Amino acid sequence: MEWYWIVLIAFGAFVFLELTIAACMFLFAFGSNRRAVDRLFAQRQADPAPLVRMRFDTKSYMDAIESERLTLLSRDGLKLSARFFPNGGTKKAAVILHGWHSFPWWDYGKSFDVLYNAGFAVLAVSQRAQGESEGKYLTYGAKESEDLIGWLKVLTERLGEDARIAIMGVSMGAATVLIATGKELPRQVKCAVSDCSFTSVKDQFRSVTKNRFPISRLLSEFYARMLARMRYSDARPIDAVKRSQTPTLFIHGEADDFVPYAMMQQLFDASAAPEKSTWTSQNAIHAEAAMTNPEQYADAVLPFLFRHLGEN
Numbered sequence: 001m002e003w004y005w006i007v008l009i010a011f012g013a014f015v016f017l018e019l020t021i022a023a024c025m026f027l028f029a030f031g032s033n034r035r036a037v038d039r040l041f042a043q044r045q046a047d048p049a050p051l052v053r054m055r056f057d058t059k060s061y062m063d064a065i066e067s068e069r070l071t072l073l074s075r076d077g078l079k080l081s082a083r084f085f086p087n088g089g090t091k092k093a094a095v096i097l098h099g100w101h102s103f104p105w106w107d108y109g110k111s112f113d114v115l116y117n118a119g120f121a122v123l124a125v126s127q128r129a130q131g132e133s134e135g136k137y138l139t140y141g142a143k144e145s146e147d148l149i150g151w152l153k154v155l156t157e158r159l160g161e162d163a164r165i166a167i168m169g170v171s172m173g174a175a176t177v178l179i180a181t182g183k184e185l186p187r188q189v190k191c192a193v194s195d196c197s198f199t200s201v202k203d204q205f206r207s208v209t210k211n212r213f214p215i216s217r218l219l220s221e222f223y224a225r226m227l228a229r230m231r232y233s234d235a236r237p238i239d240a241v242k243r244s245q246t247p248t249l250f251i252h253g254e255a256d257d258f259v260p261y262a263m264m265q266q267l268f269d270a271s272a273a274p275e276k277s278t279w280t281s282q283n284a285i286h287a288e289a290a291m292t293n294p295e296q297y298a299d300a301v302l303p304f305l306f307r308h309l310g311e312n
Contacts, residue, residue, distance in 0.1 A: 011303030022219035029205070030137045030228050032129040037101045051291045055109030062105050062112065065157065070158070072150045074128065080147055081132035083124040084158065085116060091163050092309045093155060095119040097148065099287055103131055107170040110292040114298045118304070123155050127173065137227060140172055142199040142234035146180040152186050164309040168193040171259060171287050175237045178267065181241025181248065191308035193252040193301060196287055199263045203236035209259055238270055247275035249304045253284030253292065278306070
């Protein structure tokens with residue numbers, strides 16, 4: 001066999017391997033993977049860990065109090081779902097957005113209690129391709145931020161034009177919130193809370209893979225554009241916050257090694273918000289800031305919300 005055939009075959013095998021790794025990365029990171037997620041959460045029901053039990057207690061609490069199911073048709077034709085907890089007819093509301101392959105009750109396993117018991121109505125959104133919302137692919141805030149703007153319109157119709165709204169997210173939900181703050185938001189939105197957002201989808205993939213598979217990471221965007229119909233450049237909270245006119249509280253767990261703790265400072269420094277502040281949760285790993293230090297969380301978040309949404 002001539003040498004150039006050996007080179008071509010080797011090159012073809014290399015390209016095939018990289019495309020295969022990229023496809024696996026894409027399906028794992030972007031696919032809805034509902035069966036695997038359902039199996040995982042079914043297994044967690046028997047987990048005795050205190051923070052797991054706290055989350056399931058919150059789920060029971062949410063299931064026991066008054067709520068109603070709301071729906072939204074996304075711009076690309078998906079039927080999205082959320083639960084609205086009216087809380088005595090108050091005009092103050094928090095929209096809460098969960099993270100990657102998760103649920104509101106899981107990521108807000110203590111903070112839902114903090115918000116609801118403080119008198120806020122809560123709209124708990126199931127993000128696209130997760131929970132009861134339709135969709136095959138997550139987009140790391142690119143399309144979810146447009147969904148959020150749709151939910152804000154739904155919530156305003158439900159509460160009235162004098163509604164006062166905070167948008168709050170954890171992990172990918174926080175990225176969704178920050179990307180939305182770079183867009184034109186309804187005047188009813190008074191502030192935002194970002195809990196452990198990443199700076200960009202590329203930065204997050206680089207961190208998770210420990211900077212390995214650079215070519216496959218690059219090629220994975222090809223699948224994202226072709227199947228999820230999104231560009232990585234649309235999932236960059238670090239760019240969106242530069243346009244923000246929404247007062248924002250940035251939260252992060254100091255022991256978070258999934259979304260690196262340093263990303264919070266990068267987002268804070270880049271933010272053009274007219275008011276911005278930070279609160280960090282000691283010893284908290286990813287998406288567990290409120291549950292690890294619930295009293296300190298309440299002391300940081302509630303005054304911020306009351307300042308912008310009012311006490312009554």
